[in-house]
Amino acid sequence: MLLLSLTAITIHGQSPMSLYFMETIPQSHHDNAAMAPRANAYISVVSFNYSLFSDVSMKDFLQQSGSEWVTPLHKNFDYGEFYDVIGDALNMGTRGDISALGFGFSSGRDYFSFQFSEKAVIQAGFSSDFFKLPDAGLPKGAMFDFSTMRLKAYAYKEFSIGYARELTDRLTVGVHVKPLFGQAIGMTDISNMSLSIGENQYDIRVNGDIYTSLPMEVYSKSGEFPDSIKFKDLEGDDYLNNYGTSFSNPGLALDFGGEYKFSDRWTFSAALNNLGFIQWNEDLNALHAEGTYAYDGVEVSASNWDDLGDVFNDVADELKETLSYNHTHDGFTSGLTPNMYLGAQYHVNHAISFGGLSRTTFQKQNWRQEFALSLNYNSYRFMALNVNLNTRIKGSTYMGACTMWYMGPLQVFVMIDNVPFHLDNYYDENGNKTQIPGEFKDLNLMAGVNLVFGSKGFRDKPMIGRNK
Template identity: 40%
Template sequence: MIFNKYIRAVIVFATLLYGVNLSAQSPLSTYYLECLPQVNISNPAMMPRANTYISIPSVYAGIHTDLAAEDLLQKQNGQWVTPIDKSFNYDDLYTSIGKSSALSSEISIAPIGFGFRTGERGYFTFSFAEKISARINIASDFFEIADKGLPVNTTLDLSRTGEKLMAYKEISLGYAHKIDEKLTVGIHVKPLFGQVASLSEIDNFVIKTGLEEYTLNVKGNIYASAPLEVEEGEDGFADNVEFQDLEDSEYNSKYGSGFKNSGIAFDLGGVYAYSDKIVFSAALNNLGFIKWKEDLHSQSFSGEYKFTGADVGVLTLDSIGEMFENEMDSITDVLQGETGNKKFSTGLTPSLYIGGQYKVNHAVSLGLLSRSTFEKYNFRQEFNLSANFNPYSFVTASINYNKEINGSSAIGLALALKGGPIQFYIVADHIPFKYHTIEDDGTSYPAPLHMESFSLMTGINFVFGAKGFKNKSMIAHR
């Protein structure tokens, strides 16, 4: 199966996370492209300008980080310095990350999708996709350790550290209905089927420093749904974690073509035509979860551990890691642990779209769009201003400017070319327009050090009836 290699990669990564601890949106550039069937992804109330369409392999990849390269690389006196250098300015770093820093990514492969008009007021859509999504959170107090070491009488809260990773199949059944000449509503009902997952839920992870000893308080759970072999030690912690040796046919039958670990999600949307020129819209997407019931592995841990302090004046990131590694055996002797096969759930990442569009004519429009993304310990807000070109001809295009609050600014581009019924499109968001010059061994090259996000989507559509029927055009000319 086409997704088999991705599944293997996810399982391996989930295995590593499990051992160490003994992570879907569409581009904003498509939102107002009515000649592109993918306009329906972000808002289920959006009806494409096509009586019928068929979409074959559509691929999406996106990544977001709260830590851009320029947050970790600072130029001082003509030299680039990193957080391990004494001259590094951590104040600028803290301003960027807040209480925690998140790294999230998603890959989506949709081998088939289609849609068609039902009567004069309805539009039905269907799609099937296989997805990988991942998120890793790092508490900002970790950087406090690198910045200041472990000074006396300090409390460091690392509880916001965690990860969520899952691979799953998504079936989307959508319907949009035009209530009257002004209001259109839509919904996507999305059955979900989980393949593999890894999740950490840390309730408490606090370090308190004293004159002669440090205190570590921890409580949490690690979950995984993956083909793992886990051996429990006498102390209640996983003593050995190995990846099951399965044949390709076993992967395909159990993880590729199976429909286990069921879940459900919904997208809700609405479009309101205030006038012929002004249109408002809103959508709330990815309201859902997956319940994991197969190939379960869990590790719980809780307790308090006290250990003797170190010479904080000479600590580095490497020495801090070595210190904790040396103490690990003693920690597991004191903490309470339990391995098991507990069920767990993972939620999707909800997003809220609110937009306003001014239609210059049937082919050209200007759009303003807000997207709010709700992740655990991480809220992200961005605004997008776009100019969109939707003629009946062979080309469809958009150019837009995107601004993330407390983040970077970038441009987005979309281009779709159509010859006969065949439409090829490519869409990219968060294309950086600011570059820094990096010098390495006498060679200089530009690098987008401020870039925090990037997404790319491409695919092919077969579009039929893009101009409407002879007796009823897709849009009225005025």
Template identity: 30%
Template sequence: MRFHISACIAIAILFSIAGNSVAQTNTLYFMDKIPGRTGVNPGFIPSQDFYISLPSVYAGMGNNSFAMSDLLKSVNGSTVTPFDKGAEYQSFLHILKPLTEIKSEATLSILGFGFRKNKNYFSFGLSEKVVSSASIPKDMFRLLLEGVNQNSTSQHFDLSSLAIDATAYVETSFGYARQVTPRLSVGGKLKLLFGQLNTKMSFSQLSLSGTEAQTTMTGAGTMRLSVPGKIYADKEGYPDFANMHGDDFGPTKFKGTGLGIDAGAAYKLTKDLTISAAITDLGFIHWQKSDWEGSVKANTTFNNMSFAVNGGNDFGAVLDTLKQSLHFKPNGSAYNSSLTAHVKVGAEYSILKDKIGFGLLYDSRFASSATSGTITASANLRPLSWINLSVGYSLINNEGSNIGAGLNIIAGPFNWYVITDYLPLSYAEGGIPKMKQCNVQTGISFAFSAPKKKVHKQQAEQTPPPPGN
């Protein structure tokens, strides 16, 4: 039982890691031959006259406290975590911030296409998105790793900032951009959102005080759950997750609808200098109701419980006790949830007839719980018509991060790319990367452009004079 608990905690932390992830990589911003670049700024107009995108994928993970090499360590040829029995954990606790913000995002772009009409560009997209976040106070890690001591003076663990939030929804987007002048382009997207799942848990108070001999937990919090299906109640009136029926669930059983907007612009200050700005994912989802609403009001005393992962606890008894503090009711009221908006400001200076560009991008992320910023500097190489390369470096919340890289290959109408903002360049023993964030984006498009018209001399020079002159 101890092994399973410690392994589950480590795996959950590792694979829910996500820091400043976005629906697209920041490296994509300056890769101007990729039609999907309109996702980071709808004011960018694709160079192709028509494109159709096949399914593409984005996945991002990271956190603001610890690197993967802090969580996983190689010891005598085996990989261990701080949660394993007998493992050294003090160094892990030492590097943790007071609040570890864990966020993740995944996007499956199912279909997209766009086309040019004179100075106008129209586009459409269909995608599935899953966004999750968790806030874990340092005292929670300390409790799980050290527990409460039996013979020491009373200890106190403040867990009130513990929170979990997850949303899944389908997004349909309708985009329009226009080349207003030879120097200025503007664009926007209207997004129709169809909510599938939303769950949220937060606490106004949650603490643990005492010793192992006698510990008191006090807490007050709320939780909400909306899912694309039906969760029935058990005999005691709690949600019966163990007996859910597959026939009652489906990805098209939407539980909410919403709206989102993107807006952006790009302007060429000079022949070689372009500045741009955009706001993306500004919007909300209105959930028709919550399938279950819960509240927690706990004032419970535990005897002979250390609460440490490897402390010999009967966690089943703890859960049974806590269950009495949970109060659930089905068919809760309607509510709204917000998207995570981004504001981006960028500039690129090109040389050698746009063969090389040097870009600088600031991306500010606005979530309901926190705001974070990323600065990315990049060198963008366009040596040939069929290849586009980008290399960048990012600062996240004033902390240095990893090198980013992007590769775009074009063969006739075939347009393929793979991009990441975080290439692991430093590794700990056992080949474990020293990185807090990771993301990857890849996709394929088929893009077409009409043949360019040849430039002729003036008509007066080409046409012979009329007869009689």
């Protein structure tokens, strides 16, 4: 319940790419620890993020075949095109954070910062072989590998302590040391899950684990599948007192960043973030399942989804009885999702620049690659603006934008990435038209309020086109 409630409130953890070159916004240094903001000091009142991503869009699931739209269960659905999009696994998820109690200040060539955040992450992966079942059915001699399937949902607190140092007039380096404290998690770790279709039987192999740290009790007999699961009866402030403020599941993460001013016009930067883990010690349940099961199968047609459903139900019931299970309460470790930034910035003058940015996100058995080109306007007074064009491999191309406004020391900013260019017309079986964002796969939103003092900061260097 705690995990679901946190996720409903805050969904993100990876900033919009619009933020990276917005050096008048203090939160920009979260993406690169070396990029200290243009402010002698700041207080982060509150900021929040929301994002979701998927390897497939609605148009990948709803393909146009002649005058109609077809789903993966239709005989005219083009599975070859679908597999080209998802590769070995279809990945999707949401990430979120809400940050407060942040501040930073400069001291000579040094910049110090601190930030507290609540974060939530949901990640899911579905093996491409799962989608081959309605495509090919269960023909003899076929083998399906589901080992890339995964689910991970967790919530945690993060304290970020940042330090940036201007080593020379050209080179700045920075680091964030981030103590973490886990609040809730549910995750799978599948080593092997496969289905082989023989002449007279289906051979099913399973070797995997399910881990949780949640307020629940799991009842099971030795070597058997759990009989029941019961969540603890916590009311009112019990969730907050026992989980929201808990420090029982410690962890640590590190961010590293560097920025090099190659010339008055060109600046290059790189960052490697979220290198870390959480050790889970409270309210633990771990279930290991292992074994091979032979099921006396029947011939199933790919066009008959009901037959496939009956087979899955029968197999699931039998697996509960035949696999070997081991239920423990041992501690376990979960990793974060690292990402890497590579940036290049061309300064027209002190306020206007063009930027190119690459972001790579590393997930288990998968990675995501995104690129952005941006026009950035960072003024000392009144406002700042970013407009960008961003795309990702096996994704779509979108527009993004960021705007920031000064009202005395009060700073307010809003940004959004991955705005769809257009809507597609979808016609149902009765000919009724509905407009859908057919190529929509990603969404990134961020907004916040800061108090900024001495907005020129130690980045206030004479530059091209600026009057001294």
